[in-house]
Amino acid sequence: MFAALVWSLSLVMFAACDVQRRKSDAELGLNPQQIAGRKIYDSYCDRCHEPYSTRGKKGPGLQGVFKHQYLSLSGLPANDERVTDIIRVGRNAMPGYSQTLSQQDTQDLLAYMHTL
C-alpha cells in the first residue's frame, strides 16, 4: 500500500517535472544567432515574460509573439520595428534596454523571439 502510494506520487512528480522541463537549444532547433538571443532573453526578459506560454507574468507571455499580426496587450503591429522600439525604450512598467543591449544583441534577441 505504502509502496503503491510512493510510486504514484513519484509518477505525479515526474509528470509535473516533464511539463516544466526546459528544452535544450538543440531540441528547439535553434541556430547560433537564435541561441545567442535566447541567452539574452533568459538574462533580461524571462523574469517578466514567459517564452513558451501566453500566460502573463509581470508582462504578457510572448509565445507566438511574431505569429500574430498585432501584439496581444498593446495592439501594436507585431513586427521587428515596433518590438525593437519596445525593447529599446520600454513601455509603462517595462524598462528600456537601449543602454544595456547593443544593436547586435537586439538582432539576436529578435531572431530568437521569431522562434517562439
Ligand code: HEC
Ligand atoms: C520588469 C518586467 C519586464 C521586463 C524585465 C521586460 N518586460 Fe517586456 N513588458 C513588461 C510589461 C509590464 C509590458 C506591458 C507594457 C504595457 O503596458 O503595454 C511589457 C511589454 C512587452 C512587449 C509588448 C507586448 C504586447 O503584447 O504589447 C514586448 C514585445 C516585450 N515586453 C518584450 C520584452 C523583451 C524582449 C524583454 C527583454 C529585453 C522584456 N520585454 C523585458 C514587463 C517587462
